Amino acid sequence: MFSFLCLVELALPMSQTLVDSYGRRIRKLRVSLTDQCNLRCHYCMPVDATFLNQSTYLSCQEYGEIVGELIEFGLEEVRLTGGEPLLRSNFAEIARAIGQLKLKKIGLTTNGIVLDRHLDTLRENNILDLNVSLDSLNVKTFREITHGNYLKIILRNLELAHHQGFKIKLNTVVMRGINDQEIFDLIEYAKQWDMEIRFLEIMRIGYACQQQERTFISAQELLTKIQQKYNLKPIQSALDATAFRYSTSCGGVIGFIASESQPFCGHCSRWRLSVDGTLRACLLKNEGVNIRNFSPLERQQVYWQLLGMKPYLRPPEVSHAMHQIGG
Structure with missing residues (x-):
């Protein structure tokens, strides 16, 4: 019996499906809406981080055109990222432009600080899957990691989103x-x-390279520690999933993203579009192609070019900052 994924592939002409020489089909896109952020997490950016001139940002129309084109090539899922995507002044307009496209899923990655202001917009545009960064429940530790005093606000907004029916993952x-x-x-x-x-x-990306070796803990070490307290049952996930997941006997779900110790490059299905229009085949590659102001035909040529730019083995590290490319 064919899987649903196979049926989707058969429904598209082979020439219109972005599949590279390793058989990886590009079906997910991380879309950065801004490089700005209202936190300064020390594994992401320095306190004195500088940001792009907003005149270099992709317009709402450009986001809609690029995502719409990629849907014709088999794109199924989009995740809106930043920096902090909810700081984009015309976030609602962009959400509407992408929300009306024929995507199976639209998600949002956010730090949650201004989440309460945008819940109606998210719901109206079927952006119901939220990934929210939460590195500590301790006010002092949270402030030391993020250089921000927003923990209580974030927890309040998480609980508000929960009560409104959003599906939430904590990162x-x-x-x-x-x-x-x-x-x-x-x-x-x-x-x-x-x-x-x-x-x-913690990944060897940009600013985090300075501290990664000193603070690194592998997912396996964490898993071993957690198994001392909880009985964990593996949850089957899609082959191109970033996390491997477990359920607990008490009803919890725990996932691990082991980008450093157990890289998943061989099955990766993701590209990244930065706020300035640079399309990248991999988070850990500096190289990309800026498609801002390109015609549709020029962009389509880049899509095929990018297939050959996606590494099969994980690069050791990358110099560009996480907030500039959308994590």
Whole structure:
């Protein structure tokens, strides 16, 4: 019996499906709406970070055109990212432009600080899957990691979104000696509010390269520690999923994104579109192609070109800053 994914592929002419020489089909796109952020998480950017001139940002129309074209080539899912995407002044307009396209899923990655102001817009445009960064439940630790005093606001907004029916995943970058002692508190908080918690390995990207070796904890080390307290049952995930996941006997769901120790490049189905129009085949590659002001025909030529730019083995590190490309 054919899987649903196979049926989708058969419904498209082969020439219109973006599949590279390793058989990886591009069906997901991370779309950055801004490089600006109202936090300064120390694994992401320096306190004195500089940002692009907003005149270089893609317009609402350009986002709609690019995503619409990629749908014709088999794109199924879009995740809106930043920086902090909800800081984009015309966020609602962009959400409407993308929300009206024929996508299976639209998600949002946010720090949650201004989430309450945009819940109506998100719901109206079927953006119901939220990934919210939450690296600590301790006010002091949260402030040290993010250089912001917003923890209570974020927790309030998370609970508000939960009550309004949004599907929420919490993303925690676990760092040795900084927040690793909180993993059980975070698991219990997520379970209380019916949210999935995902523990991320700190990656060698941009500013984080300075501290990665000192603070790194592998997903396997975390898994072993968590199994001492919880009985975990593996959850089957799609081959191109970034996380491997477990359910607990008490009803929680725990995921691990092991980008450093267990890279998933061989099955990756994602491209990234930065706010200035640079399309990248991989988070860990500096190289990309800026398609801003390109004609539709020129962009389509780039789409095929980009297939050959996606690495099969994980690059060791990359110099560009996380907030500039959309994590």
